[in-house]
Amino acid sequence: MKEKILKITEGFSKAMVQPLMYLAIVGLITTFGVLIVNPTISNFIPFLKAAPFQMLGNILYSSMMFIIENLGIIFAIGIASAYAKKDKHRAALISLMIYFTYLKSMNTMLSMMGKLVDPQNLMGSGQALVLGVQVLDTGVFIGILIGCLVGFIYNRTCDKEFKGAMQMYSGTKFTLVTLIPIAIFLGVGLTFVWPSIQGVISKTTGFISDSGALGMFTYGFLDRILVPTGLHHLVYTPLLFSDLGGVVEVGGKIYAGAMPIAMMEMNNPEITKFSTSIIYQATSISKMFGLVGASLAMYHCAKPENKQKVKSILLPATITSVLVGITEPLEFAFLFAAPILLVVHALLTGLALATLYVLDVTSIAGGGIINVIIMNLAAGVDKTNWPIFFAVGIAQLGLYYALFRVLINKLNLKTPGREDKKESKEEKLNQVNNDIDVSYIVDGLGGIDNIVNVDNCFTRLRVEIKDESLIKDDLINKVENSGIVKKGKNIQIIFGLQVSSVRQLVDKYLQTIKAS
Structure with missing residues (x-):
């Protein structure tokens, strides 16, 4: 069940x-x-x-x-x-x-x-x-x-x-x-x-609305702690697009949900202060600031001989988080090796959101940092109090860096670049051609007869299989990925922003095999 x-x-x-x-x-x-x-x-x-x-x-x-x-x-x-x-x-x-x-x-x-x-x-x-x-x-x-x-x-x-x-x-x-x-x-x-x-x-x-700072903390915590399950979408969607995110009437039109309200309020000179965009900004403050501190901490904690390799892993993932607001490539860099860091990440995200609420910050921060800069400059300081948002973000960056670095060193967490001296996943990946050989993915999933359906989201290849006992992680990991999530017959392989290309290659491979 x-x-x-x-x-x-x-x-x-x-x-x-x-x-x-x-x-x-x-x-x-x-x-x-x-x-x-x-x-x-x-x-x-x-x-x-x-x-x-x-x-x-x-x-x-x-x-x-x-x-x-x-x-x-x-x-x-x-x-x-x-x-x-x-x-x-x-x-x-x-x-x-x-x-x-x-x-x-x-x-x-x-x-x-x-x-x-x-x-x-x-x-x-x-x-x-x-x-x-x-x-x-x-x-x-x-x-x-x-x-x-x-x-x-x-x-x-x-x-x-x-x-x-x-x-x-x-x-x-x-x-x-x-x-x-x-x-x-x-x-x-x-x-x-x-x-x-x-x-x-x-x-x-x-x-969430009536509990003030506690509600905001709960919202931020749940939105991040559910990332491994892929169910964090169920947390923010109702607040963004339904009555839970607020209801206002302007010019005879009714707007429900934090995102529609924020978009409307941006262009309405009669609105002197944003109302519900504190929810719309949600966890983006951690995407643009907190995870940068986490990334720096992991880099500085890496073994000297591994720093260049770690940099090549963390830098693109960090840029993606800051510019696009997609965090999974970076979060999965530490999730499997050190789950406690995900708990800390969720707690700090909730804390930041509660702090913004207490300081009466209503700046819009949906998406990446480019969206944030453009939208808040357009709305103005009076509506958003956006300078405080950035100040809290910078403080959050420092807090992430300090806590992640202390925990990684004290608990000897195996974040990127701190693996024990043995053949790591990255070293195994170097044995594979730069071109993605999707046969490893298909064989690792138990072969074509074991695959029921293939789909993808922003960053994950999502596969429904018949028999989970046929999964071979070692084969899948011959193709570079950020982690494998198994939930019964539903398998998720984290590829990051290139997942659409991987999905197309897998589909083409399956069609070719079936036709032959």
Whole structure:
């Protein structure tokens, strides 16, 4: 049972990553739009006041905000296609149609019951306009639910074949036929159920929000301590994109979730102080500062003869963490060798977030340091108090460095460059060609017949296998990686940012073998 639960949660976490990885780009483009129309910036760069530039800025901002305001449909399509094991584009199209069916089913039911409120008075009513259709405001929940349902049913029905007159309903058309009544049931059923759920959500907006510094500490700690499981996405997603991250009304529009609110507040001169972006910045302070201190500590603690080798490992991982906000290549450099450092990392992240809360810092820090600099300069000191954010970050860097260095030396932790004198993984890797030989990965996973499905997220190759006893770590480790995570029949191999290329090579290799 435990393995089944882990498999379900792991699959969900993996599917959530697919739409999320594009939102950083949306946020960055939104920032560019804000910078162009921001009067403070245009005072320094006068030509930005010209009509063409103002038009461009408004187009960039409004078009990207439209994406953020309709995250439900983004998640419905993204999650369904991520779950689909084949013909992902068909699953995405079906999910879109099911989402439309759900919206009109709920809208029709509310209308027939006389429960549609005046569209001009949506704030506090529990209703919202979604793609122009007035429904109960379920936030991104329904998009996530539809995406999961479509993905689950699609994989079990897309190959269904009928004969005779029913043949036209075979395959993915049968999937659509199966899902339409489910979508109608959701639309009608949630009309009665969701108001009670809204009451629970309203009270739950609580622990992290209402517990002040303790809530922020808990949030930061959980977001990092769950990294090895790949389930940390389940911690920050509700706060970023649902009522848990706050709800505000501006100009007749309702914004729910820390990220949409922060994006809106950036471009609204009437907002003099950010409200919920303390959650949006989340653990990025550790990505840009704390882990730099950790990396320096590991480098200085490495044996002299290994420092050059360690530098080649840590430097790219550190740059990735600071510039892009992807931390796994660096975190996995010490996770397996010294798990206690992950606990310290999570505790210090929570402490930093609690400190920012106490100091009334609301600066935006989503993504990497380039995003942070651009977005906070555009918003201004009054809204964000961003100089204090950087001051806390620098202090955090020093604290990470001191604690990591003391623990590594005192406990003789085997971080990179401190391995006992024997053939290390890195030395074994040097025996392998620079070109990735994916045959080692496939053979290490038990061979082609043992592989059920291959997928990837930002940094991990995720493989579902039939028999975990056939796994051979020594073969997999002949291809450079940052660690192997085993959870029953779900195997994750950490490759970092090049994981997409590795996934393509593995897919091509498997197709070649099957065709021969």
